[in-house]
Amino acid sequence: MPVLGTDDQQVGLVDxxxxxxxxxxxxxxxxGQHHWxxxxxxxxxxxxxxIDRSAADxxxxxxxxxPSGN
Known part of the structure; x- marks a missing residue:
């Protein structure tokens, strides 16, 4: 599922x-790395x-x- 910023730019896809x-x-x-x-x-x-901020932010x-250490 795509994650979009307030600017409608894609931040990434949910893993x-x-x-x-x-x-x-x-x-x-x-x-090429995971991000959270x-x-x-x-x-x-x-x-x-x-989300409540722009993709760049x-x-x-x-x-x-x-953040959970996994």
Whole structure:
């Protein structure tokens, strides 16, 4: 499922839920690595996951390792 910023730009694709975060697939990231965003950023879910910030802001603030330590 695509994750979209407030600018309707895609941040990534959901891999799965990891505790209180969404793990994004590594295949669609520019660096080939997994990234995580907090569930608290989610503002709406329909055919996409919408977050409360732009894609650029999300990418500058995402986590590079699992917040749950997995």
């Amino acid at each position: 799965h839920l990891d505790g209180d975060a969404i793990k994004l697939t590594k295949n669609d990231s520019g660096d 965003i907090p569930l608290s950023w989610v503002s709406q879910i329909d055919e996409h996951v919408h 999300a990418m500058s603030g995402w986590m590079d390792s699992s």
